[in-house]
Amino acid sequence: MGHGGLKEIFLAITCSALLDTPLAGQTNPDTLEDRVEEVLESILENSTRDVEDSQYAETLIEMSKTPIDVNSATLSDLRQIPGVDLMLAQNIVSYREQHSFNSMDDLLLVKGMDRELFLQIRGFLVVETLTDVLDMPKPLSVRLTERVIRRLHDQQGFLDGAYAGNPYKIYNKIATRYAPDPSFYVQAGGLTEKDPGEKDVTDFASGFICVATKSNSMRCILGDYVIEAGQGLVLWRSAGTTKGSEVIASIAKNPRGLQPYGSSDENGYFRGVAVQASLSRFNVIAFISRKSINANLDEEGSISSFDLSGLSRTHSEIQTKSSSGERLIGVNAEARIVGELRMGVRGYTTRFDNPVALSTMNGFHGQRAAIGSGDFSFVSNRFGSFGEVAMDHARAIAAIGGFVVKPVPPLDVALVAHSYTQRFVSLHGFGFGEAGDQLQNGKGVYTSARLDLCAWLSISTYYDQFASVGASTLSLLPTYGNEFLSTVELQPNDKFSLQFQLKHKDQADEQNVLDAFSRTNSVLGRRSQANYRLSFEWCPSSFLRWRSRIEQVIVRYSPAATAASGVLLYQDIRLRPKARISVDGRVIVFGTDSYDSRIYEYESELRGTFANPALYGKGIRVYALARYEMGIFEISVKYSCTIKPGAAFLSSGESEIPGDTDNQLSFQIDLTL
Amino acid sequence: MTVLAYELGVHNSRVILMKALAILLVASCSTLFAHENNGRGVKAVALADAFVAVADNPWAVYYNPAGLVQLRSPQACVFYVPQQFGIPLLNTKALAGGWNMNPCVIGAFVEQFGFDLYQTTDVAIGVGIVAGAGISAGATVNVERVAIERYGASTNETVGVGLLGRPFDNVAIAFALRNLTATTIGVNRERLPQCLLFGLCFTPFEDFRLVSEMEKDLQFPLVIKAGIEQKVLGFLSFRCGVANNPDKFSAGIAIQYSSIEFGYAGYSHPDLGWTHQIELAIQWDTAD
Numbered sequence: 001m002g003h004g005g006l007k008e009i010f011l012a013i014t015c016s017a018l019l020d021t022p023l024a025g026q027t028n029p030d031t032l033e034d035r036v037e038e039v040l041e042s043i044l045e046n047s048t049r050d051v052e053d054s055q056y057a058e059t060l061i062e063m064s065k066t067p068i069d070v071n072s073a074t075l076s077d078l079r080q081i082p083g084v085d086l087m088l089a090q091n092i093v094s095y096r097e098q099h100s101f102n103s104m105d106d107l108l109l110v111k112g113m114d115r116e117l118f119l120q121i122r123g124f125l126v127v128e129t130l131t132d133v134l135d136m137p138k139p140l141s142v143r144l145t146e147r148v149i150r151r152l153h154d155q156q157g158f159l160d161g162a163y164a165g166n167p168y169k170i171y172n173k174i175a176t177r178y179a180p181d182p183s184f185y186v187q188a189g190g191l192t193e194k195d196p197g198e199k200d201v202t203d204f205a206s207g208f209i210c211v212a213t214k215s216n217s218m219r220c221i222l223g224d225y226v227i228e229a230g231q232g233l234v235l236w237r238s239a240g241t242t243k244g245s246e247v248i249a250s251i252a253k254n255p256r257g258l259q260p261y262g263s264s265d266e267n268g269y270f271r272g273v274a275v276q277a278s279l280s281r282f283n284v285i286a287f288i289s290r291k292s293i294n295a296n297l298d299e300e301g302s303i304s305s306f307d308l309s310g311l312s313r314t315h316s317e318i319q320t321k322s323s324s325g326e327r328l329i330g331v332n333a334e335a336r337i338v339g340e341l342r343m344g345v346r347g348y349t350t351r352f353d354n355p356v357a358l359s360t361m362n363g364f365h366g367q368r369a370a371i372g373s374g375d376f377s378f379v380s381n382r383f384g385s386f387g388e389v390a391m392d393h394a395r396a397i398a399a400i401g402g403f404v405v406k407p408v409p410p411l412d413v414a415l416v417a418h419s420y421t422q423r424f425v426s427l428h429g430f431g432f433g434e435a436g437d438q439l440q441n442g443k444g445v446y447t448s449a450r451l452d453l454c455a456w457l458s459i460s461t462y463y464d465q466f467a468s469v470g471a472s473t474l475s476l477l478p479t480y481g482n483e484f485l486s487t488v489e490l491q492p493n494d495k496f497s498l499q500f501q502l503k504h505k506d507q508a509d510e511q512n513v514l515d516a517f518s519r520t521n522s523v524l525g526r527r528s529q530a531n532y533r534l535s536f537e538w539c540p541s542s543f544l545r546w547r548s549r550i551e552q553v554i555v556r557y558s559p560a561a562t563a564a565s566g567v568l569l570y571q572d573i574r575l576r577p578k579a580r581i582s583v584d585g586r587v588i589v590f591g592t593d594s595y596d597s598r599i600y601e602y603e604s605e606l607r608g609t610f611a612n613p614a615l616y617g618k619g620i621r622v623y624a625l626a627r628y629e630m631g632i633f634e635i636s637v638k639y640s641c642t643i644k645p646g647a648a649f650l651s652s653g654e655s656e657i658p659g660d661t662d663n664q665l666s667f668q669i670d671l672t673l
Numbered sequence: 674m675t676v677l678a679y680e681l682g683v684h685n686s687r688v689i690l691m692k693a694l695a696i697l698l699v700a701s702c703s704t705l706f707a708h709e710n711n712g713r714g715v716k717a718v719a720l721a722d723a724f725v726a727v728a729d730n731p732w733a734v735y736y737n738p739a740g741l742v743q744l745r746s747p748q749a750c751v752f753y754v755p756q757q758f759g760i761p762l763l764n765t766k767a768l769a770g771g772w773n774m775n776p777c778v779i780g781a782f783v784e785q786f787g788f789d790l791y792q793t794t795d796v797a798i799g800v801g802i803v804a805g806a807g808i809s810a811g812a813t814v815n816v817e818r819v820a821i822e823r824y825g826a827s828t829n830e831t832v833g834v835g836l837l838g839r840p841f842d843n844v845a846i847a848f849a850l851r852n853l854t855a856t857t858i859g860v861n862r863e864r865l866p867q868c869l870l871f872g873l874c875f876t877p878f879e880d881f882r883l884v885s886e887m888e889k890d891l892q893f894p895l896v897i898k899a900g901i902e903q904k905v906l907g908f909l910s911f912r913c914g915v916a917n918n919p920d921k922f923s924a925g926i927a928i929q930y931s932s933i934e935f936g937y938a939g940y941s942h943p944d945l946g947w948t949h950q951i952e953l954a955i956q957w958d959t960a961d
Contacts, residue, residue, distance in 0.1 A: 496840045496841075538838060538846070540807055540838065541805065543805065543806065544804070544805075546808070546838060548846070548848060548871055550871065550895075552895070567894075569869050569871060569889045569895075570869075571850070571869065571871070573836070587850055588869075589868070589869040589889045589890075589891060591889065591891070591892075591893075591895075619891060620869075620891055645855075645867075645891055645892070646864075
């Protein structure tokens with residue numbers, strides 16, 4: 001699993017925690033697993049990266065398996081639930097302080113809670129009674145996942161022998177949780193993954209043991225872990241918030257602190273020991289990590305680039321595997337000052353085994369790095385604000401701040417501003433911005449609003465202005481751009497929803513133009529892209545879900561005065577003949593002039609994974625996904641096929657597939673004890 | 674060629690033949706399936722082929738087999754296109770019918786198009802069933818024989834599927850996929866047209882209907898269609914429609930007397946002119 005995918009996954013992590021409205025284009029899912037999928041989809045369907053795996057999926061599944069007691073959940077716990085924004089979480093806590101919850105239906109009495117939202121979040125919550133606590137059913141739970149994926153047409157790398165291994169992708173995972181008494185629990189987990197073309201089944205192996213009190217006042221992890229803190233300028237998993245149809249939710253992060261690592265991303269985690277202790281209003285995390293990294297080394301032994309692909313298929317890829325290492329030690333401290341005002345500080349120092357001399361512009365140089373930051377967040381019934389300021393070892397500064405306000409009940413307004421200096425270095429952060437993993441050389445102001453005009457009509461919109469503050473790969477001078485998105489959603493009843501979305505982005509772009517002498521010159525121009533999307537969903541019964549979508553993209557270039565366009569239509573049907581059986585099918589027809597006018601299409605995958613493939617060229621894609629749950633087992637099978645009629649080959653390089661067809665068969669079995 | 678010259682007159686036979694061949698090349702999605710653009714049935718043609726969400730007559734076999742479930746009693750129709758784009762060579766003769774065999778409805782059609790040099794014969798059978806909760810589903814098997822003089826003949830089978838749903842009493846939504854089997858033809862394995870269609874039908878009043886449709890062929894730009902149907906008198910209906918890629922305007926009328934309906938439709942092509950067609954349909958009333 002590559003680094004890019006991991007980042008996309010985590011774009012979701014914080015946004016979902018802050019989703020403040022019913023998810024766009026969705027009706028009430030039938031099962032909690034469906035809910036998990038729909039949360040992922042709502043966050044990732046606007047992604048412009050091809051992703052296929054995510055710890056976020058694992059996080060949501062884990063949350064669904066261990067629902068939070070609404071009578072004891074902290075504000076932070078509540079904000080982790082997709083659909084619960086900071087103000088609703090505050091309202092739940094306020095209601096509890098006065099009444100306490102006797103049943104889940106009491107949630108409907110909370111200010112800001114409507115029935116649809118209630119149906120969406122109830123799976124992540126529980127009202128524990130004394131009997132529940134004393135009974136303590138299932139002190140031990142074990143979940144095993146085995147996944148095998150095989151592309152049915154071999155890529156060029158297999159045909160010419162460049163790949164060392166076989167074409168199977170194999171993934172094994174075990175997750176256990178043991179809670180001998182109500183006060184503490186032990187979690188342990190491990191996974192191995194082999195990508196197609198890699199030789200060893202254990203090409204990537206990860207594991208952890210976590211001991212914690214149930215209230216998480218004390219938590220210790222030995223093995224692989226991640227830390228989320230502040231607004232992500234210093235510490236975040238591997239991806240952060242991004243802009244999307246959730247225009248309010250996507251701007252502020254709700255950090256989950258110390259968490260065990262359960263993803264197959266081979267980059268975004270720490271390996272070592274971490275301890276979290278909470279006392280009264282204070283929370284401290286101390287962590288130490290020693291991890292090998294994949295990097296390209298130059299002749300002098302310096303790291304010229306990090307290999308974030310996570311792939312070890314070819315000779316050159318194998319050479320980069322574990323070619324260097326990183327040692328890191330750090331601390332994160334947070335305190336609830338007064339009411340719901342929370343402040344925190346954090347920092348770490350790190351050392352690489354080899355000097356780093358990244359060849360990219362503004363890239364990090366040196367062998368040691370250090371960074372520290374301070375942040376705050378505040379929330380009341382109608383107002384919330386947040387901010388973080390960070391400084392690295394070279395005293396370069398990055399800052400972000402914003403607020404969310406609800407002036408009247410149907411209206412939410414948000415604003416966030418950020419400024420990251422040109423050479424700011426954050427090796428383990430992921431913040432808000434055009435590219436969350438590059439917290440440097442950027443500034444911008446994002447404003448958004450969501451208005452629920454009536455029970456069945458809502459409008460969401462954002463306008464984001466962004467610029468580089470110094471030289472970039474495009475230009476020695478600062479460049480600028482802007483992005484606008486507006487979504488209108490009609491939901492006349494809980495079975496039918498219709499959504500129209502317009503997205504426009506204008507940014508600097510390097511283009512080749514002909515001069516008066518017909519010579520090709522590279523010039524700095526503009527690229528503007530407009531996406532129009534119309535989609536609707538209809539769930540006439542629990543047996544069937546109907547989804548249709550059409551999306552058009554138009555890309556215009558100036559001064560080249562050229563354009564490219566693309567269109568995509570899909571029809572999606574989900575059948576659930578019985579509670580334990582579901583079948584998903586989708587047909588997608590697409591046609592684009594170029595790769596630039598590609599269209600992303602989020603699709604259902606095996607449990608715990610998701611895919612957001614970019615479709616371009618002219619072709620058709622179909623897939624069918626069947627799931628069958630029988631007792632402790634769940635079996636999932638997916639077949640997908642992309643055909644580009646007349647194409648001599650698909651993809652390029654060692655990934656090239658001869659012919660016009662790319663089909664894949666995936667199989668997964670989950671065992672839950 | 675001798676026969677053609679005799680039929681058309683020697684002085685203009687070459688011109689007409691060349692025009693016919695040019696039309697086959699210009700007007701078609703696939704050069705081997707020029708007549709696909711003509712549509713089938715006067716109601717569909719008059720609505721600019723925006724028929725996937727209507728599909729309430731035996732031509733649903735072609736447009737959306739899920740719509741067959743709307744046939745409450747046996748129906749049959751004869752459809753004739755004397756001159757596509759004014760070319761006598763390009764004529765179409767077709768017969769379609771549907772029969773409600775509760776719980777499913779069976780439909781079929783036979784169509785012949787072309788002339789001596791290029792001829793196609795289509796035979797299709799479809800079935801539609803009610804899937805419950807206001808949704809119906811259907812599938813069609815289409816066998817098509819293409820014969821080109823001096824090149825030979827080829828017979829191909831394709832499968833199409835469709836869905837039709839009514840989320841509201843006066844709104845129908847539909848989807849259809851043609852050539853699900855990705856059938857190809859010829860030594861070059863040219864893929865027969867493979868299309869995904871979305872349709873919407875809105876009936877705000879009992880006598881008035883709005884339809885819209887989007888069609889995406891793998892190889893060609895998106896086509897957007899729209900049409901209206903108004904029943905001005907108990908026995909008389911007017912229809913018209915527009916579409917793009919290529920720009921098209923269509924119109925038609927239907928006159929109903931007892932269980933018999935006569936229909937006319939015409940549509941324009943920006944470069945090739947008008948095409949007229951007629952249809953005679955009969956519906957046998959059943960006891961219910």
